Amino acid sequence: MGAKKYPRRLRAYTKVAANGTGIVRSDLIQRGQVLACQSIGFRNRTGARGNLELYIEETGTLTFIADQTTPLANRWYWYPYAQHIKEGERIEAQQASCLADDELDLHVIGYVTFGVEEVTT
Numbered sequence: 001m002g003a004k005k006y007p008r009r010l011r012a013y014t015k016v017a018a019n020g021t022g023i024v025r026s027d028l029i030q031r032g033q034v035l036a037c038q039s040i041g042f043r044n045r046t047g048a049r050g051n052l053e054l055y056i057e058e059t060g061t062l063t064f065i066a067d068q069t070t071p072l073a074n075r076w077y078w079y080p081y082a083q084h085i086k087e088g089e090r091i092e093a094q095q096a097s098c099l100a101d102d103e104l105d106l107h108v109i110g111y112v113t114f115g116v117e118e119v120t121t
Helices: none
Strands: 006-015 021-025 033-046 051-057 061-068 077-079 085-087 088-097 103-114
Touching: 006 021, 021 103, 033 051, 033 061, 033 088, 061 077, 085 088, 088 103
Parallel strands: none
Antiparallel strands: 006 103, 021 088, 033 077, 033 085, 033 103, 051 061, 051 088
16 A cells, blocks of 8 residues: 655745845744655745755755845746655755845645554554
8 A cells, every 4th residue: 555645835934134145044944744746936026136056954954955146026936846845854945135125935745654653553
């Protein structure tokens, strides 16, 4: 019997505190879960700023997965290639040259599967 897939959408929002690199992060993936990201989206609601980079973050270590050169203001940019995020990891988006009070959105669409020990109760 195959693992059950449970739809999952992660939404994150932040308001940038000071001029510089703006960072928005998804929630951490919970113990015993794996998130299969089918699509990752980012936008800066406020303005056209510097380059955008997407990462998988695990305890302070970043693994690069995608970038977008100078995204336009209030436009969604989607990364449609599957990524598997395991427990304790999350998606992080960094945008250069943000201004204080820029509003950043991050959306992750996919499904969660659970480890064997979590499914058998």
